[in-house]
Amino acid sequence: MILGTLDRKYVENSNEIHKGxxxxxxxxxxxxxxxxxxxVIVRDLYNGGxxxxxxxxxxxxxxxxxxxxxVGGRQIHYTISGNRYPKYITILFDENxxxxxxxx
Numbered sequence: 727m728i729l730g731t732l733d734r735k736y737v738e739n740s741n742e743i744h745k746g747x748x749x750x751x752x753x754x755x756x757x758x759x760x761x762x763x764x765x766v767i768v769r770d771l772y773n774g775g776x777x778x779x780x781x782x783x784x785x786x787x788x789x790x791x792x793x794x795x796x797v798g799g800r801q802i803h804y805t806i807s808g809n810r811y812p813k814y815i816t817i818l819f820d821e822n823x824x825x826x827x828x829x830x
Contacts, residue, residue, distance in 0.1 A: 744803070745803050746801065746804065748768055748801075748802060750767045751766050751793045751796055752764065752765040763780060764781045764788060765779070766780070766815050768802070777813065778813075779806065779814060780813075782814045782816075785816075787817075791817065804818055
């Protein structure tokens with residue numbers, strides 16, 4: 727679900743790398759296979775929109791992140807994918823260009 731007003735063309739182009747600040751993180755029920763899932767609300771720094779995004783089911787990279795360290799406006803670079811709600815997030819690196827998975 728898109729919480730703010732966003733340019734639909736910008737949102738649907740999942741090939742772009744977005745930059746935003748994490749507003750909140752919520753743990754979702756595990757996948758059928760028992761792997762963790764998260765909901766992340768991000769404010770996009772390019773257009774000011776607010777995205778409600780989830781991690782895909784059974785993604786291995788979610789184990790490598792300390793999710794609570796992202797809260798509090800920490801800036802991240804991420805991609806958005808998926809044709810329907812919910813849109814999916816993949817976190818790439820933080821505001822300093824550091825690979826977020828290897829530093830936590």
